[in-house]
Amino acid sequence: MTRQKILITGASSGLGAGMAREFARRGRDLALCARRTENLEALRTELLAARPDITVAVRGLDVDDHAAVPKVFEDLRAELGGLDRVIVNAGLGKGARIGTGRADANIATATTNFVSALAQTEAAMSIFRERKAGHLVLISSMSAVRGLPGKKAAYAASKAGLTALGEGLAIELRGTPIKVTTVQPGYIATDMSGRAGDTTLLTPLDKGVAAMVAAIEHESVRASVPQWPWRVFGAVMPLLPRAVMARIS
Numbered sequence: 001m002t003r004q005k006i007l008i009t010g011a012s013s014g015l016g017a018g019m020a021r022e023f024a025r026r027g028r029d030l031a032l033c034a035r036r037t038e039n040l041e042a043l044r045t046e047l048l049a050a051r052p053d054i055t056v057a058v059r060g061l062d063v064d065d066h067a068a069v070p071k072v073f074e075d076l077r078a079e080l081g082g083l084d085r086v087i088v089n090a091g092l093g094k095g096a097r098i099g100t101g102r103a104d105a106n107i108a109t110a111t112t113n114f115v116s117a118l119a120q121t122e123a124a125m126s127i128f129r130e131r132k133a134g135h136l137v138l139i140s141s142m143s144a145v146r147g148l149p150g151k152k153a154a155y156a157a158s159k160a161g162l163t164a165l166g167e168g169l170a171i172e173l174r175g176t177p178i179k180v181t182t183v184q185p186g187y188i189a190t191d192m193s194g195r196a197g198d199t200t201l202l203t204p205l206d207k208g209v210a211a212m213v214a215a216i217e218h219e220s221v222r223a224s225v226p227q228w229p230w231r232v233f234g235a236v237m238p239l240l241p242r243a244v245m246a247r248i249s
Contacts, residue, residue, distance in 0.1 A: 015212065019216075030057070037059075094155075143159050144160040146240075
């Protein structure tokens with residue numbers, strides 16, 4: 001099945017913009033939203049220059065404004081004439097060691113990555129339940145596989161919650177025309193990963209995005225991307241002693 005009309009949140013840069021470019025290359029119609037509307041407009045111009053045969057709708061959206069999410073989704077659905085797939089991608093990578101006076105950073109990360117992702121999921125699923133079909137995609141992280149220490153603790157916990165949400169929906173909706181995919185990217189080169197410092201396992205953005213889009217198109221319930229080495233890491237990480245996790249995190 002070809003999902004022709006695709007909504008992507010957090011599409012102004014990084015993985016969201018990368019996925020928009022790849023889906024546009026494949027001839028899909030796109031609904032793109034993010035806070036930075038000037039970036040969205042520039043991306044829209046770029047995509048239409050390369051593929052004038054597609055439709056690209058853009059809207060400003062702060063996903064932490066939970067009341068605005070369903071309104072923007074409905075506006076974009078109306079402009080595209082429907083939505084076949086919603087990619088919940090908007091996320092935040094701030095964080096600090098818990099209890100060191102930066103609760104604001106950790107709470108902001110947990111809010112955007114889980115609570116706001118839940119708001120987006122509610123809006124998408126309302127549309128899909130009404131039409132009795134659709135594909136929900138949640139962009140989680142390999143950090144969801146195992147609790148991580150230090151400044152990564154809140155981020156990993158928020159992504160673990162998102163992965164659990166995807167699993168629960170996949171169980172509920174098994175055998176129905178509504179599909180759910182949770183994508184767990186590894187370390188892919190974006191502005192967010194660049195701020196993290198360590199580049200040992202960094203995957204170039206184009207390669208990482210290609211792996212993500214391939215997994216999304218396959219519509220498997222869960223995918224670690226790129227498969228090498230992250231599929232192996234996903235199997236091994238839950239088994240490692242905590243002392244080993246402390247050294248490699």
